[in-house]
Amino acid sequence: MDELTPRDSEYGLEKAAAESAPILDQSAGSFFKQLLGFWVTFAAQFRKVNTVQYPEEKEATAERFHGRHQLNRHPDGLEKCIGCELCAWACPADAIYVEGGDNTPDEQYSPGERYGKVYQINYLRCVFCGLCIEACPTRALTMTNEYELADDSRRKLIFEKEDLLAPLRQGMLMPPHPMYPDSTDTTYYKGEVPGSHPSQEPTTNV
Amino acid sequence: MSTEITSDVEMITVVIDGFDVTVPKGTLVIRAAEKLGIQIPRFCDHPLLSPAGACRQCLVDIEINGRAFPKPQASCTIPVENGMIVKTQLTSEVADKAQKGIMELLLINHPLDCPVCDKGGECPLQNQAMSNGRESTRYEGVKRTYEKPTAISSQVLLDRERCVLCARCTRFSEEIAGDPFITLNERGALQQVGIYEKDPFLSYFSGNTVQICPVGALTGASYRFRSRPFDLVSTPSACEHCASGCAMRTDVRRGKTLRRLAGEDAEVNEEWNCDKGRWAFKYISSKERVASPMVRGADGELHEASWPEALAAAAAGLKGKRAGVLVGGRSTIEDSYAYAKFARVALGTNDIDFRARLHSDEEAAFLASIATRINVSYRDLDKADHVVLIDFEPEDESPIIFLRLYKQVRKRSLTITTIAPLASRGSEKLGATVLSDLSKVSGLTEKSVILVGERAAETMGRFTAVSTLAKSSGAKLAWVPRRAGEVGALIAGAIGNLLPGGRPVGDASARVDIQSAWGVESLPTKAGKATWEILEATTDGRINAVVVGGVDPLDVSAEALGQLLDTETFVLSLEISHSAITAIADVVLPVAAVSEKSGSFINWEGRPRFFEKAIADSLTRSDTRILSALADEMGTPINLPSAKAVAKELQAIGKWDGAAASAPDVSPISLPVPDAAHATLHSWRQLLDLGTLQAGEENLAGTARPAQVVISKSRAEALGVGEGDAVTVSTARGSITAPAHIGAIDDSAVWLPRNSNGSQCIANLGAASGLVVKVAKA
Numbered sequence: 001m002d003e004l005t006p007r008d009s010e011y012g013l014e015k016a017a018a019e020s021a022p023i024l025d026q027s028a029g030s031f032f033k034q035l036l037g038f039w040v041t042f043a044a045q046f047r048k049v050n051t052v053q054y055p056e057e058k059e060a061t062a063e064r065f066h067g068r069h070q071l072n073r074h075p076d077g078l079e080k081c082i083g084c085e086l087c088a089w090a091c092p093a094d095a096i097y098v099e100g101g102d103n104t105p106d107e108q109y110s111p112g113e114r115y116g117k118v119y120q121i122n123y124l125r126c127v128f129c130g131l132c133i134e135a136c137p138t139r140a141l142t143m144t145n146e147y148e149l150a151d152d153s154r155r156k157l158i159f160e161k162e163d164l165l166a167p168l169r170q171g172m173l174m175p176p177h178p179m180y181p182d183s184t185d186t187t188y189y190k191g192e193v194p195g196s197h198p199s200q201e202p203t204t205n206v
Numbered sequence: 207m208s209t210e211i212t213s214d215v216e217m218i219t220v221v222i223d224g225f226d227v228t229v230p231k232g233t234l235v236i237r238a239a240e241k242l243g244i245q246i247p248r249f250c251d252h253p254l255l256s257p258a259g260a261c262r263q264c265l266v267d268i269e270i271n272g273r274a275f276p277k278p279q280a281s282c283t284i285p286v287e288n289g290m291i292v293k294t295q296l297t298s299e300v301a302d303k304a305q306k307g308i309m310e311l312l313l314i315n316h317p318l319d320c321p322v323c324d325k326g327g328e329c330p331l332q333n334q335a336m337s338n339g340r341e342s343t344r345y346e347g348v349k350r351t352y353e354k355p356t357a358i359s360s361q362v363l364l365d366r367e368r369c370v371l372c373a374r375c376t377r378f379s380e381e382i383a384g385d386p387f388i389t390l391n392e393r394g395a396l397q398q399v400g401i402y403e404k405d406p407f408l409s410y411f412s413g414n415t416v417q418i419c420p421v422g423a424l425t426g427a428s429y430r431f432r433s434r435p436f437d438l439v440s441t442p443s444a445c446e447h448c449a450s451g452c453a454m455r456t457d458v459r460r461g462k463t464l465r466r467l468a469g470e471d472a473e474v475n476e477e478w479n480c481d482k483g484r485w486a487f488k489y490i491s492s493k494e495r496v497a498s499p500m501v502r503g504a505d506g507e508l509h510e511a512s513w514p515e516a517l518a519a520a521a522a523g524l525k526g527k528r529a530g531v532l533v534g535g536r537s538t539i540e541d542s543y544a545y546a547k548f549a550r551v552a553l554g555t556n557d558i559d560f561r562a563r564l565h566s567d568e569e570a571a572f573l574a575s576i577a578t579r580i581n582v583s584y585r586d587l588d589k590a591d592h593v594v595l596i597d598f599e600p601e602d603e604s605p606i607i608f609l610r611l612y613k614q615v616r617k618r619s620l621t622i623t624t625i626a627p628l629a630s631r632g633s634e635k636l637g638a639t640v641l642s643d644l645s646k647v648s649g650l651t652e653k654s655v656i657l658v659g660e661r662a663a664e665t666m667g668r669f670t671a672v673s674t675l676a677k678s679s680g681a682k683l684a685w686v687p688r689r690a691g692e693v694g695a696l697i698a699g700a701i702g703n704l705l706p707g708g709r710p711v712g713d714a715s716a717r718v719d720i721q722s723a724w725g726v727e728s729l730p731t732k733a734g735k736a737t738w739e740i741l742e743a744t745t746d747g748r749i750n751a752v753v754v755g756g757v758d759p760l761d762v763s764a765e766a767l768g769q770l771l772d773t774e775t776f777v778l779s780l781e782i783s784h785s786a787i788t789a790i791a792d793v794v795l796p797v798a799a800v801s802e803k804s805g806s807f808i809n810w811e812g813r814p815r816f817f818e819k820a821i822a823d824s825l826t827r828s829d830t831r832i833l834s835a836l837a838d839e840m841g842t843p844i845n846l847p848s849a850k851a852v853a854k855e856l857q858a859i860g861k862w863d864g865a866a867a868s869a870p871d872v873s874p875i876s877l878p879v880p881d882a883a884h885a886t887l888h889s890w891r892q893l894l895d896l897g898t899l900q901a902g903e904e905n906l907a908g909t910a911r912p913a914q915v916v917i918s919k920s921r922a923e924a925l926g927v928g929e930g931d932a933v934t935v936s937t938a939r940g941s942i943t944a945p946a947h948i949g950a951i952d953d954s955a956v957w958l959p960r961n962s963n964g965s966q967c968i969a970n971l972g973a974a975s976g977l978v979v980k981v982a983k984a
C-alpha cells in the first residue's frame with residue numbers, strides 16, 4: 001500500500017465489519033433497527049442551534065481572536081510605530097511592508113527620531129499568526145477582533161497606514177504635532193504622558 | 207597592516223585551540239585564528255588599519271613556551287610568536303568569561319536603540335552580543351545619554367550613545383584619508399568622537415567611516431531609516447564616476463537604489479571609496495529622467511513618441527547626412543564601442559570623439575600612441591620610488607590613486623612631485639614637491655611612475671614633453687582621465703584617429719582588421735574631427751547632424767550649445783535626464799543609467815570593471831541596444847543586441863599588434879605674461895561640485911569644498927585683501943566673485959574651482975585655463 005495514505009488503524013478506527021452493518025441486514029426483523037437510525041436525525045431538531053444568521057446577526061469572537069491589525073497611539077495622539085520593520089522581519093508570509101522616516105521638529109509623528117512613513121499589510125498574504133505583534137518593540141502593532149476582511153480586489157486588501165491606525169480617542173491630537181512638553185521618548189514608553197497638552201495643538205494657520 | 211604573503215618571509219607555527227597554523231611572521235593572533243576559521247569577536251580590529259587594542263573584545267588566553275600571560279590578552283594587537291599556544295573563547299573559560307565581561311561593560315551604556323538604529327540587522331554589536339555575551343543584563347542604573355544625533359557633516363551623523371570607542375573612524379581619517387578631522391575627545395566614560403570646532407569634517411572619504419563603524423554610531427544622512435538589510439537586493443557593481451575604478455555594491459529596494467557601499471578589491475580600491483561614488487546616485491531616480499522617446503513636432507515642441515516612431519524619426523534625420531558623434535565620458539566600453547561602430551558603419555564617418563571636455567589634437571596623438579600600452583597599475587604605485595603628477599590632482603580627480611599614494615607616503619615617505627600651479631590640499635597631504643615646469647623634474651628611474659591627467663591637453667606641448675620625459679627616463683607612464691568611461695572609449699575607438707583596439711585609422715591593415723571583423727566593404731579613411739571641430743563644423747554645414755550621448759555642452763565650451771542651436775543641424779540625443787542638449791534636440795531617446803544595465807568600465811590601469819544590472823526589472827535600454835536598433839532602422843545594421851555581444855566582438859578584435867602611432871611632437875607656445883592687475887587662470891574640477899551625476903543629493907553637496915579664489919601672498923597684499931575677503935575674477939564674458947584664499951600659488955596665477963557652486967569657469971568666464979583674467983578686490 002502507498003506509504004503515505006493513512007491506515008484506519010493508525011487513527012484507532014478499525015474498519016467496521018461490513019457484514020454486521022444494519023443496512024445490509026435484509027432480514028425482516030432488522031426494520032426497526034434501521035428506523036432507529038432516523039431517530040438521530042429526528043432528535044437533532046430539538047437540540048440547540050449552532051448556526052448564526054451571519055451577516056444579519058454577528059457574534060463576538062473569542063477575546064484573543066487574531067483579526068485585523070491596528071497601529072496604536074500614545075495618549076496624546078502620536079503614533080507608537082517607529083518604522084523599525086521588526087514586524088515585517090518577523091512575518092512568515094512577507095505580508096508587511098514598512099518604510100521608516102525621519103521625524104523633524106516641524107513634522108513629528110511619533111516620539112523620538114524615527115516613524116513609520118509607509119506601513120502596509122497585505123491581507124491576501126497574512127495568515128493571522130500574530131508573530132508581527134509579538135515582534136513589535138513599542139506595542140504599536142496589535143490585533144483587533146475584526147474579521148470581516150473580504151473584498152473584491154487585490155488593491156483594496158492591501159491596507160495602508162491610514163486604514164490601520166487606531167482612531168483618535170478623547171484627548172488625542174492628530175499628528176504631526178510636537179511631543180509632550182519636557183518629555184523624551186522614554187517618558188512616552190514609560191507611560192508617563194497623560195494625554196495631549198495645549199502646547200501641542202497645531203498653531204492655527206493664518 | 208595587511209599581511210602580504212611573500213615567499214621570503216619567515217613562517218611561524220602557533221597552536222590555536224589545539225590546531226596548528228603556520229602564518230608569516232608579524233601576523234596578528236586574531237588573523238591567524240581566522241585562517242583556521244576560528245572567529246574571535248572584535249570591534250576595533252580592521253585589517254587595513256593599524257592595531258589599536260581599543261575595545262578589548264578580542265581577549266584570548268596566550269601562553270608562550272610554557273609561560274602563560276597572567277591575564278587574557280587582546281588578540282588583535284599581538285603578533286604570533288614561535289611556541290605560542292592560544293586558547294580562544296572556544297577552549298578557554300577564562301577567555302570566554304573575559305569576553306562576556308567586556309561585552310557586558312560595553313552594553314552598560316549602550317542604548318536600546320536597535321529598532322530605530324540603521325545598523326540593526328547587520329550590526330556586529332548585535333551579532334556578537336548574541337554570540338559572545340550574557341543572556342540578560344545585570345545593570346539597573348541609568349544609562350549615559352547624549353543629544354542624538356549630532357551632524358559631523360551634512361552627510362555623516364554621529365550618535366555618541368551608540369559609539370563603542372573603537373577608534374576605527376579616527377584611525378581611518380588619520381591613516382587612510384589623511385583628514386584627521388574626527389578625534390576621540392575626553393576620557394573614561396565621557397570619551398566620545400568629536401570634531402575640531404573650527405574645521406568642519408569636509409573629507410572626501412567620510413563615507414568609509416560610516417561603512418566601517420562596527421555599530422550604528424556613524425550613519426549616513428541619506429540612508430537614514432530608509433530600509434533594513436533584508437529589504438535590499440545587493441549587486442556587485444562598479445563606480446561610474448571616475449577612472450579609479452572602485453568595486454562597489456549597489457543596494458536596491460523595490461527598484462530604487464538606496465545605498466552604495468565600497469566593494470572589496472585588494473588590487474584596486476582595497477575596501478574604500480570616495481563619497482561621490484558612495485552617495486551620488488540620486489540622479490537615477492531624478493524627476494528629470496527622460497521617461498519616453500521624444501520627437502520634435504512641426505510646432506517646434508518635443509512630444510512623446512513610441513519607440514518605432516522615434517527610431518524612424520532619428521533614422522530619417524541621420525540618413526544621408528554628414529554626421530558627427532559626441533560620446534559622453536561615462537559611457538561603458540560596450541556603449542562606446544557601439545557608438546564607434548555606429549559612426550563608422552551607419553554614418554560612414556570617423557567624426558566621433560569621447561572627449562566632452564577641453565581637449566587638443568596633441569592629446570589625440572598622444573592617446574593614439576598609448577592606446578595599446580595601458581599597463582601601469584596600482585601595484586606599480588605601491589612599488590614606485592618617485593611618482594610625478596602632471597596636470598593631475600589625485601584627491602579631486604581620481605581619489606583612490608590619492609589614497610594609494612597617501613598610504614605609501616605614510617609608510618615609506620614616497621617622493622611625489624606635482625606639476626601644478628599651486629600646492630593644493632591634496633598635494634600638501636602628500637607632501638608633494640610642487641613644480642611649475644615639467645623640465646625641472648629629475649631623478650626618475652625605471653621604477654618611477656608618471657601620471658598625466660586629462661588637463662595636460664590644456665597646455666600646448668605638455669603631452670609631447672611628457673612622452674619625451676617618459677622615454678628618456680624609462681619611467682612608467684599612465685594617462686589618468688577624470689571620467690570612468692574615457693579609457694574604455696579610447697580602447698573602443700570612440701575617437702577620430704583610432705579604430706577599436708587602438709588601431710590607427712590611417713593604417714590600411716588596421717582598417718582591414720576591422721572591416722573583416724565587421725563584415726563591411728570599406729571604412730572611412732580620413733581621420734575624424736575632434737569634439738570642438740565637430741561643433742564648429744555644424745556652423746557652416748560641413749556637419750549637419752550630430753548624435754550626442756550624454757554630453758554637457760558647457761564642459762566643452764561656452765559656445766557649444768549655441769553652435770548646435772543656431773543652425774539646421776539635426777540633433778539626436780541619447781540621454782538619461784533632461785538637459786541642455788535634450789532641450790534643443792530633434793529626437794531624444796532615453797537610455798539606461800549604470801544601475802539599470804550591465805557592462806564594464808575600464809579604469810586608468812586598463813583593468814575591466816564589470817557590473818551587472820542592479821535594478822533587475824528596469825525597462826530602460828542601454829545605448830548599445832538603442833544604437834543597434836537605430837542602425838537596423840537605417841538599413842546599416844551593427845548587430846549589437848546586448849553588452850555581451852559587444853564584449854564578444856571586442857574580445858575577437860583584440861588589441862592592435864602593429865606599430866603604435868608615434869608620440870606627438872608639438873612645441874610649447876609661450877603664453878602672454880599678465881601684468882599686475884591680471885593673472886593667468888588655472889582651475890580644475892573638485893571632486894564634489896556641480897557635476898551632472900551629483901544632482902539631487904543635497905547632503906553630499908553640503909560637504910563640497912566651497913569655492914575660493916586662490917591668489918598669492920604678494921597679489922593679496924597688492925590688492926589689499928586678506929584671507930576670506932571677496933575677490934572678483936573677470937573676463938570680457940563675465941565674472942566670478944568668491945572669498946580669497948592666500949596660498950602657495952605662482953604670483954602670476956589665480957586658481958578657481960572649475961565647476962563648483964559660485965564658480966563655473968566656462969559658463970561664467972568663458973574659459974577654464976590659460977586665459978589672462980582680471981583680478982580685483984570685490
Ligand code: SF4
Nearest residue numbers: 091126127129130132
Ligand atoms: S499576523 Fe502573521 S502573517 Fe499576518 S502580518 Fe503578522 S506576522 Fe505576518
Ligand code: SF4
Nearest residue numbers: 320323326329421422
Ligand atoms: S549599534 Fe547595533 S546594538 Fe547598538 S542600537 Fe544599533 S543595532 Fe542596536
Ligand code: SF4
Nearest residue numbers: 369370372373375419
Ligand atoms: S563612531 Fe563608530 S567607528 Fe568611530 S569610534 Fe565610535 S564605534 Fe568606532
Ligand code: SF4
Nearest residue numbers: 445447448452480483
Ligand atoms: S574614487 Fe572614483 S571610482 Fe572610486 S568611488 Fe570615487 S568616483 Fe567612484
Ligand code: FES
Nearest residue numbers: 248250261262282
Ligand atoms: S578587536 Fe582587539 S581590542 Fe578591539
